[in-house]
Amino acid sequence: MTVLALRALGLGDALTGVPALRGLKRLYPDRSLVLAGSDPVSSWLQRLGVVDEVLATDGLAGPPPGRSVGPHTAVNLHGRGPQSHRLLLDGSPDELIALDCPDAGFRSTTVWRADEHEVERWCRVVRDAGGSCSPEDLRLDVPSTPSDAVLVHPGAASVARQWPPERWVAVVTALQEAGRRVMVTGGPAERELCGLISKPTGCEDVSGLHDLDSLAELVAGAALLISGDTGVAHLATAVGTASVTLFGPTPPQWWGPAIDPNLHTVLYHGTEPGDPHADRPDPALLSITVQDVLAAVSPPD
CATH class of the missing domain: 3.40.50.2000 (Glycogen Phosphorylase B;)
Incomplete structure (x- = not known):
């Protein structure tokens, strides 16, 4: 049966x-x-x-x-x-x-x-x-080649979970000025969004270039993933890659990393769930600042 x-x-x-x-x-x-x-x-x-x-x-x-x-x-x-x-x-x-x-x-x-x-x-x-x-x-066992890349994934299935592109530009710029290698990732439908970040910063843009197998290998080998609450964040959890995830409108206690709290940083300033299908970024997501993200990436000693 x-x-x-x-x-x-x-x-x-x-x-x-x-x-x-x-x-x-x-x-x-x-x-x-x-x-x-x-x-x-x-x-x-x-x-x-x-x-x-x-x-x-x-x-x-x-x-x-x-x-x-x-x-x-x-x-x-x-x-x-x-x-x-x-x-x-x-x-x-x-x-x-x-x-x-x-x-x-x-x-x-x-x-x-x-x-x-x-x-x-x-x-x-x-x-x-x-x-x-x-x-x-x-946990998933995915083949990978370790790298020093910081992956930035700006897209999400709904606008409610998309942090503004100009804030991603500020984060990428600061990371590159600190000597970090940054790659922007996204699916074929997110190439325009990723271009809004890669073009002004000059970082490597690999959006639309990976199928799921190769994306998983890329994430598994990366030094860090920074993203909103979307599928690639769950992929980082599964393969054990350090991550910083920006939450809103859905609380992380419902959808956040369920293992390895030492590897995963969650940013969330909400007090109650918002509308996950809204046509504008959720207020809780917008309350996360560029400095919040940079502090999570490089916490003080």
């Missing part, structure tokens, strides 16, 4: 689900673990041995993934429902492991908790089913 886990989300979300996936492999060592998830992230996790197979799934659209795998246990690591629960139930699983969701007609003793770290939430779902996992399972 197959174990089908649904987590059809982006890089950061997928990485926070890795401990739960490893817990499922321990719980069902003799079964194939299939991840219904988004590519290229899901296939990358398969290459790293986190899952056995991938069933490419575009969010919650399309037919129920369970119809393609025969007899199976379905595990909802995607959300609290009801849509994700219904998608899995429509695949006729022999068993569903998921959070309690009366609206989907599914009851469980494992209930949603709003004020909970994302890693712990999905670990709890698997532990309640009998599996063993913890934040320590976040």
Whole structure:
């Protein structure tokens, strides 16, 4: 019988689900673990041995993934429902492991908790089913070549989590004046944003040049990553690269680094969650100053 886990989300979300996936492999060592998830992230996790197979799934659209795998246990690591629960139930699983969701007609003793770290939430779902996992399972073994580069990643999926470009320019300028080598990273859709930082500073711009495998190797080998609350920050946590992460609107106690506090510095001046889908930078994010970031990068002796 197959174990089908649904987590059809982006890089950061997928990485926070890795401990739960490893817990499922321990719980069902003799079964194939299939991840219904988004590519290229899901296939990358398969290459790293986190899952056995991938069933490419575009969010919650399309037919129920369970119809393609025969007899199976379905595990909802995607959300609290009801849509994700219904998608899995429509695949006729022999068993569903998921959070309690009366609206989907599914009851469980494992209930949603709003004020909970994302890693712990999905670990709890698997532990309640009998599996063993913890934040320590976040770690990924990625090949790398060590370098002295400081990576600056200015982009994020929503404008609410994007620190202003002119502040990134000030940070990069100060780092270069201090003799640091700086590289700006980003996906193909972020090349224009990265150009706003690389052109006035003359730093190396590698935005749009890396697939996920080579980006992971770049991050794993870097001396430091500075970014907002986005997928590449979770990648730094997974590969053990020192990081400085600027948070807002989402509090770091929900999405911040869950391991190695000595490696990761979190900057957050908020008092309550903001709108993660807003069309302007969150006020808590804007309250982080250039000097805050530079102090985090080079703390006083």
